[in-house]
Amino acid sequence: MDNIETIIAQFINGLSYGMLLFVITCGLALVFGILGVLNLAHGSLYMMGAYVAYSITVSFGFSFWVALIIAPLTVAVLALIIERTLLHTTYKLGHLSQVLLTFGLAYILHDLAKLVWGANVLSISVPSLFSGSVSILGQTFPLYRLIVIGVGLVLAIGLWWIQNKTRWGAIIRAGLSDSEMIGALGVNIRFVFTVVFVLGGFLAGFGGVIAAPILGLYPDMEFQTLILALVVLVIGGLGSITGTFTAAIIVGVLETFGRYLVPEISMFIIFALMAVILIWRPHGLLGKQVTEG
Amino acid sequence: MSTRSILEVNHINKRFGGLEILKDISFQVQPGERIGIIGPNGAGKTTFFNLLTGDLTPSQGTITYQGKDVTDEPNYQRTRRGIVRTFQKNNLLDNLTVLDNLLLVLQRKHGLKNTWFRVRNEKNYEALYEEAEELLETWGLYPVSNKIVKNLSYGEQRQIEIMLGIATDPEILLLDEPTAGMSQTETDEIVRLLDDLPKDLTIMIVEHDLDVIFGLAERILVLHEGYIMNDDTPETIRHDARVNDIYMGKKGVS
Amino acid sequence: MTYLKFGIAVLLFGAAPFFLASFHISLLTEILILAIFALSLNILVGYTGLVSLGHAAFFGAGAYAAGLIGQHVSAEIITTLLGGVLVSFMLALVVGIFCMKVNGFYFLMLTLAFSQMIYSFIYQSTTWTGGSNGLTGIPTPSLLGLELSNIVWVFYVTAILFLLLYAGISIFVKSPFGRVLVGIKENETRLKSMGYNTKIYRYVAFVISGTLGGLSGVLFTYFNGFIAPTNVYWTMSGTVLIMVLIGGAGTMIGPVLGAALIVILETVIATYTDMWMLLLGVIFIFFVIFLPEGIYGVWQRSTRKWLKGKIPQPELKKVDREKVS
Structure with a gap:
């Protein structure tokens, strides 16, 4: 590494990439933490968000801001349909069935996306408001990347606040440990599950829109994203927003530096990190022990 | 005593986080003894069993089995040595x-x-x-x-x-509430079968049904809030005022 | 009875090239290779209860090792087969040490992590493996100097290994050792308190499973003559898992049926549409929700219902007979 400026530049890049990973992963973490469903279709929902945003902005010519609202909502509706028609039938079949179901869904959505949007690499341009760049310590940075960092921070704080300071958060935390207790509280557990799954879908879609200008749209994008999100989830520990946040930043920065310094083995490093964490602390950096499903 | 003790528990302590479940437990078991363990719910009976079998490791203290320190041995190793348990809840290959x-x-x-x-x-x-x-x-x-x-x-x-x-x-058999949830006839059948076991087999039994305990055991440990409160013959325990106070008065004891 | 079935299978496989077109022989070979792959995963998923999402790592390790040995050392089947199996065996030995520390969801994630490590290594290490282009120019395998240029020869090699492995695994899962694995799947706590060091058993199951997975990878290089990184990608691990689950995990014939169904469907569907993943996803979801015990499970259940009252259940018969005497 040549000098301190490059380090800073890479660090900021890594930070924004990490924030993107957080935005993408937090929905997955939420659903897994509360429903115990490891949603292997999460990457697909992310992809749908990105593609719908593409259609809205490029095909129909609306602004990025319209896409930022409509696309996540569309994905949330999709998640609602999935939860109501398919997922709820598997709650009684156990966690393995749910994982497998979402795995099957990922296959289906993969081909559907290919059918509608084709197999070419597509891209969305950065909204004009954020298309400029800023200079920090003599280095210029795309403004959009800094905005992403801000969005990630706001989302993290918001989720933390909801989980720890609100009634909904209390219900959600209870769901993590004791679904019978929630039933006793008079809260419809099924309803909570539906809401959480839809919220997870919304966050996935939101991540898709935010990430599209940086990461682009291409076939297989959902699997690459899913794998990275799973890595973040495992490293951070299940059911911990703080853990997911920390892990996303670590993975983002490590992956960015890795690609810069040792491009040959950058992905290898990430997976090796995850393996080490799993062996050293099987419940992740900040995860609490969740009873196994 | 002429016989060497088969199992020795020395100053065992078990904490979960800040919660101290078992406090400074010490006692010895002679070969062929039949020991009943009683105590109100939450007294630490099952935790105690788990420490003996190796399903948990104590926070402090040692467990010696036939002269060998087995404190850190995993459960399967202890089973091979002859420390065998049954489970309170049916834990079978369903x-x-x-x-x-x-x-x-x-x-x-x-x-x-x-x-x-x-x-x-x-x-x-x-x-x-x-x-x-x-x-x-x-x-x-x-x-x-x-x-x-x-x-x-x-x-x-x-x-x-x-x-x-x-x-x-087993050389020492740890029975965790063997008759829990059984009908009277079924309980009698179990008691009869346990009675028929070879006399040199050492047995420790946790049980809520006091008739079963008093029928089988020749020595009784009373666990209370993580301590061994009494260690005596069934006859003495039956007439101990403190035991009657804290244990017999509680709900859930037949 | 068992010997009879086995004999019939030997005869059918032996005679197949005489009345099947080479296209069908090729299809059958592919099915058998993937059936071996599925059978190897089934030892882990179906019999030990460990769901792996990284089994393609072993398939890939065997395949690439065999390909590279064929290129650089010798195309002799004995060399490539032993080499490929040895490499996947060693890989399983190492990966297994780590994977045995965790259970359930964490096992799934750790196997996935390791397989992706292998994948990214293969994908990025262009000098050795050809990177994203795949490994090309693998010489035709030969047996004792005889080139196996005809698909029929590859078929025979595959069929022989398949039959041996099928019989071997059948014995293995019914052996005292195999029953311990089933016990672990059912209730590991209980097995421990019975005096079994379950970690060692899981480890051995993992190594056997990985080694045989590598063997199927070796056969795949003979069959395909080319290996792509996608053969190591996690979708490959997913597909083989689907084969096992659709066919019937924890049964011997199930994974074979699953492999056959998937390969045949893929071949048939490919002529009409390229929406193969969509169809696979739909079929898979259908099985997960409605037929979780798989094809063989359904078949067993329906025949048992049908046979009830006509034939006494074989398991019961044994003890009853003893009782009478």
């Missing part, structure tokens, strides 16, 4: 047959646990199946040998639980 459950226990004793290229059936392993059938007869489970465990009644599953413990060839 989707296998009764015979299959039993054979898994027996095949290890028959030195077959690492035989990987010979089908396990009656023709190939006659002695193994014979022993299994004998045990099933003794426990009155022969007629259901080939039934899937989860389809059997609760009482039958309870019987299997204890049969598996005994089939493991």
Whole structure:
């Protein structure tokens, strides 16, 4: 590494990439933490968000801001349909069935996306408001990347606040440990599950829109994203927003530096990190022990 | 005392986070003793058992078995040494047959646990199946040998639980509430079978049914809030005012 | 009875090239290779209860090792087969040490992590493996100097290994050792308190499973003559898992049926549409929700219902007979 400026530049890049990973992963973490469903279709929902945003902005010519609202909502509706028609039938079949179901869904959505949007690499341009760049310590940075960092921070704080300071958060935390207790509280557990799954879908879609200008749209994008999100989830520990946040930043920065310094083995490093964490602390950096499903 | 103690527990402590479940427990067990352990719910009886079997490790203190320190030995190692337990809740191989459950226990004793290229059936392993059938007869489970465990009644599953413990060839058998949830007839049957066990077998038994305890045990430990409050003969315990106070008064004791 | 079935299978496989077109022989070979792959995963998923999402790592390790040995050392089947199996065996030995520390969801994630490590290594290490282009120019395998240029020869090699492995695994899962694995799947706590060091058993199951997975990878190089990184990608691990689950996990014939169904469907569907993943996803979801015990499970259940009262159940018969005597 040549000098301190490059380090800073890479660090900021890594930070924004990490924030993107957080935005993408937090929905997955939420659903897994509360429903115990490891949603292997999460990457697909992310992809749908990105593609719908593409259609809205490029095909129909609306602004990025319209896409930022409509696309996540569309994905949330999709998640609602999935939860109501398919997922709820598997709650009684156990966690393995749910994982497998979402795995099957990922296959289906993969081909559907290919059918509608084709197999070419597509891209969305950065909204004009954020298309400029800023200079920090003599280095210029795309403004959009800094905005992403801000969005990630706001989302993290918001989720933390909801989980720890609100009634909904209390219900959600209870769901993590004791679904019978929630039933006793008079809260419809099924309803909570539906809401959480839809919220997870919304966050996935939101991540898709935010990430599209940086990461682009291409076939297989959902699997690459899913794998990275799973890595973040495992490293951070299940059911911990703080853990997911920390892990996303670590993975983002490590992956960015890795690609810069040792491009040959950058992905290898990430997976090796995850393996080490799993062996050293099987419940992740900040995860609490969740009873196994 | 002429005999050496088979099991020695020295100043055992068990904490979960900040919560101290067991506090400075010490006692010795002589070969062939039958010890009952009683105490109100939450006194730490099951935790105590888990420490003896190796399912948990103590925060402090040592456990010596036949002169050897086994404090850090995993549970399967202790089973091989002869410390065998049964579970409070039925903890069987629910989707296998009764015979299959039993054979898994027996095949290890028959030195077959690492035989990987010979089908396990009656023709190939006659002695193994014979022993299994004998045990099933003794426990009155022969007629259901080939039934899937989860389809059997609760009482039958309870019987299997204890049969598996005994089939493991224990030197010291730890029974965790063997008659929990059983009808009176079923309880009597279990008590009769336990009575018939060889007299040199050391038994420790946690039980809520005091009739069972007083019938079987010749020495009783009373656990209360993590301490051993009493360690005495059934007769003395029965008339101890403090025990009556804190234990007999509580709900859930018949 | 068992010997009879086995004999019939030997005869059918032996005679197949005489009345099947080479296209069908090729299809059958592919099915058998993937059936071996599925059978190897089934030892882990179906019999030990450990769901792996990284089994393609072993398939890939065997395939690439065989390909590279064929290129650089010798195309002799004995060399490539032993080499490929040895490499996947060693890989399983190492990966297994780590994977045995965890259970359930964490096992799934750790196997996935390791397989992706292998994948990214293969994908990025262009000099050795050809990177994203795949490994090309693998010489035709030969047996004792005889080139196996005809698909029929590859078929025979595959069929022989398949039959041997099928018989071997059948014995293995019914052996005392195999029953311990089933016990672990059912209730590991209980097995421990019975005196079994379950970690060692899981480890051995993992190594056997990985080694045989590598063997199927070796056969795949003979069959395909080319290996792509996608053969190591996690979708490959997913597909083989689907084969096992659709066919019937924890049964011997199930994974074979699953492999056959998937390969045949893929071949048939490919002529009409390229929406193969969509169809696979739909079929898979259908099985997960409605037929979780798989094809063989359904078949067993329906025949048992049909046979009830006509034939006494074989398992029961044994003990009852003893009782009478």
